[in-house]
Amino acid sequence: MENEFDWLKKVQPQKTPGHLIQGIGDDAALYQSEASFDEVATVDTMVEDVHFKKSTMSPTDIGYKALAINLSDIAAMGGKACYYLVSIAIPQSGWTEDEVVEIYAGMKELANRCGAVLIGGDTVSTNDRLVVTVTVIGRVETGRKLLRSNAKPGDIVFVTGPLGSSAAGLHLLLKGDKRLEAFEYEAVVRAHQRPEPQLDIGRVLAKSGFRVSLNDVSDGIASEAHEIAEASGVVIDLFEGDLPYHESLDDFPEQKWKWILSGGEDFQLLGTIARDEWDHVKGSVEGQGGEIYAIGEVKEGESSVYLHNENGIHSIDKSGYQHFG
Amino acid sequence: MENEFDWLKKVQPQKTPGHLIQGIGDDAALYQSEASFDEVATVDTMVEDVHFKKSTMSPTDIGYKALAINLSDIAAMGGKACYYLVSIAIPQSGWTEDEVVEIYAGMKELANRCGAVLIGGDTVSTNDRLVVTVTVIGRVETGRKLLRSNAKPGDIVFVTGPLGSSAAGLHLLLKGDKRLEAFEYEAVVRAHQRPEPQLDIGRVLAKSGFRVSLNDVSDGIASEAHEIAEASGVVIDLFEGDLPYHESLDDFPEQKWKWILSGGEDFQLLGTIARDEWDHVKGSVEGQGGEIYAIGEVKEGESSVYLHNENGIHSIDKSGYQHFG
Numbered sequence: 001m002e003n004e005f006d007w008l009k010k011v012q013p014q015k016t017p018g019h020l021i022q023g024i025g026d027d028a029a030l031y032q033s034e035a036s037f038d039e040v041a042t043v044d045t046m047v048e049d050v051h052f053k054k055s056t057m058s059p060t061d062i063g064y065k066a067l068a069i070n071l072s073d074i075a076a077m078g079g080k081a082c083y084y085l086v087s088i089a090i091p092q093s094g095w096t097e098d099e100v101v102e103i104y105a106g107m108k109e110l111a112n113r114c115g116a117v118l119i120g121g122d123t124v125s126t127n128d129r130l131v132v133t134v135t136v137i138g139r140v141e142t143g144r145k146l147l148r149s150n151a152k153p154g155d156i157v158f159v160t161g162p163l164g165s166s167a168a169g170l171h172l173l174l175k176g177d178k179r180l181e182a183f184e185y186e187a188v189v190r191a192h193q194r195p196e197p198q199l200d201i202g203r204v205l206a207k208s209g210f211r212v213s214l215n216d217v218s219d220g221i222a223s224e225a226h227e228i229a230e231a232s233g234v235v236i237d238l239f240e241g242d243l244p245y246h247e248s249l250d251d252f253p254e255q256k257w258k259w260i261l262s263g264g265e266d267f268q269l270l271g272t273i274a275r276d277e278w279d280h281v282k283g284s285v286e287g288q289g290g291e292i293y294a295i296g297e298v299k300e301g302e303s304s305v306y307l308h309n310e311n312g313i314h315s316i317d318k319s320g321y322q323h324f325g
Numbered sequence: 326m327e328n329e330f331d332w333l334k335k336v337q338p339q340k341t342p343g344h345l346i347q348g349i350g351d352d353a354a355l356y357q358s359e360a361s362f363d364e365v366a367t368v369d370t371m372v373e374d375v376h377f378k379k380s381t382m383s384p385t386d387i388g389y390k391a392l393a394i395n396l397s398d399i400a401a402m403g404g405k406a407c408y409y410l411v412s413i414a415i416p417q418s419g420w421t422e423d424e425v426v427e428i429y430a431g432m433k434e435l436a437n438r439c440g441a442v443l444i445g446g447d448t449v450s451t452n453d454r455l456v457v458t459v460t461v462i463g464r465v466e467t468g469r470k471l472l473r474s475n476a477k478p479g480d481i482v483f484v485t486g487p488l489g490s491s492a493a494g495l496h497l498l499l500k501g502d503k504r505l506e507a508f509e510y511e512a513v514v515r516a517h518q519r520p521e522p523q524l525d526i527g528r529v530l531a532k533s534g535f536r537v538s539l540n541d542v543s544d545g546i547a548s549e550a551h552e553i554a555e556a557s558g559v560v561i562d563l564f565e566g567d568l569p570y571h572e573s574l575d576d577f578p579e580q581k582w583k584w585i586l587s588g589g590e591d592f593q594l595l596g597t598i599a600r601d602e603w604d605h606v607k608g609s610v611e612g613q614g615g616e617i618y619a620i621g622e623v624k625e626g627e628s629s630v631y632l633h634n635e636n637g638i639h640s641i642d643k644s645g646y647q648h649f650g
Binding site: 021022025026027028029030031032033034037038039040041042043044045046047049050051072073074076077079083085086087088089119120121122124125126127128129131133135136137138140142145147148149214215216231 | 451460467
């Protein structure tokens with residue numbers, strides 16, 4: 001197997017952006033900061049047979065998703081993506097060199113679309129299963145802080161797209177379900193294998209200049225809503241009838257609400273914004289071809305999350321469990 | 326086991342530096358850049374039973390070293406350390422929660438000394454052995470580029486401390502050698518378990534304003550010298566008699582030169598600087614209590630590395646193998 005340097009050369013960008021001084025090829029990457037922007041940084045790890053299986057994800061999917069989950073964190077800060085670093089522990093057996101190159105190719109496909117450039121990494125061997133860790137560095141306009149702690153009573157709660165799709169897709173993949181081939185399930189399978197970080201919507205929210213609380217839906221909307229409620233010290237009311245989901249979830253009536261509330265890995269953005277500013281932001285997002293849905297409201301009170309449906313109002317915990325009351 | 330958020334709270338710094346806007350606790354960290362500084366970023370991974378063993382490294386040592394090897398890359402760019410992110414894959418068994426906390430404590434011990442602040446991370450579980458990945462973000466004065474490609478004929482080649490110590494220490498640890506207890510071997514064992522990133526010397530070199538080529542000795546001086554020779558298109562002559570090493574290596578006559586030339590993990594800085602500027606830099610480093618040794622010179626010619634000793638001049642390859650001729 002080639003050395004780290006050779007690996008990285010293969011996936012090195014042809015053209016480096018203006019702010020990058022030294023990318024791959026020295027001890028560390030060197031880049032200029034940007035006037036009137038703050039820096040945003042995040043890291044996430046995916047472990048074989050914990051976060052993905054070779055049977056349900058192709059190598060390019062694995063790379064794509066490993067970068068996507070990090071870009072989603074950047075999106076949740078309203079940032080634009082700039083740079084990424086990849087550390088990969090490659091098993092002594094079970095993975096071909098081509099497969100590892102495909103992992104990087106999957107990242108690059110998404111990175112090119114988002115304007116992120118690979119600037120460094122580490123490739124090591126392991127006697128165990130594959131582990132891939134991606135660090136992403138992004139930027140957001142100085143003074144913009146789309147934090148979880150920004151929610152205030154009276155805010156609209158919004159989400160940027162369907163919930164539960166990833167969980168539905170994983171379910172089909174793990175079962176080897178014959179419906180996998182059907183067109184109507186393509187969207188949910190894709191949501192699991194190639195989640196789309198909502199960077200464009202994050203940028204709209206950051207540029208709006210409005211106070212926005214924001215979180216990405218990695219662990220399910222129940223958990224993320226709790227994080228905002230706790231960080232902001234507010235009550236979040238969610239309206240079941242307004243929660244967006246892909247129509248194919250109706251074919252799984254038993255799992256549907258569990259997936260929607262706590263399936264996780266949807267990588268949509270969940271946030272809150274003042275009611276007066278909602279129409280403007282919704283218009284801007286939809287004007288760019290994006291989706292954004294009002295799904296609830298913020299109230300005063302001890303941190304908690306409630307789900308309103310035709311049966312009444314239910315306190316829900318982080319796992320999405322509904323306490324009927 | 327606690328969730329990621331709880332983990333990170335335990336090791337969260339009490340006081341955040343001026344430039345950090347949001348550390349642990351949101352989707353990503355947010356920090357200001359600094360006027361007249363460029364950003365430096367690097368990532369490195371350590372895998373249990375590949376890069377360390379529980380029998381030879383305590384949990385605090387593992388954490389210390391995982392951060393140190395990254396800080397060494399920052400040092401090799403002349404940077405100061407600012408922030409670090411830690412991603413850790415924790416085995417289902419074999420590691421206690423206390424041991425994992427100690428890994429973070431080992432990092433923090435070094436980080437506090439170097440002024441680096443933990444700003445984020447990811448904790449995941451694994452069915453295999455422990456994997457720890459550290460990302461460090463540092464800064465260096467705008468326009469300073471202490472790159473491997475900066476060497477020029479006529480330069481002095483220097484190194485910042487003893488070579489081969491880490492390899493000697495590992496040898497003793499793996500053998501369970503009874504000499505481990507002896508005072509005279511403490512330095513080499515410590516060099517393996519707790520390598521010291523040479524950040525202070527990197528800063529002296531960066532602030533000097535001189536043209537400096539620089540590399541950290543992670544893979545052995547033979548390999549690092551080749552990297553400078555190749556990146557700069559020069560010949561590097563090393564003088565065996567000038568290579569610094571800990572006196573205890575004389576007790577291992579068979580391994581001594583292999584360890585010095587290619588033992589690796591010494592995390593000293595290897596570099597080159599114009600002969601006219603050498604005395605000034607040496608004075609500055611030593612004035613701060615640091616060590617720096619002239620060990621060779623740069624010549625014109627096709628990229629290569631030669632070792633001069635009493636038997637003549639030998640071409641050496643990246644692995645330190647001497648081609649007698």
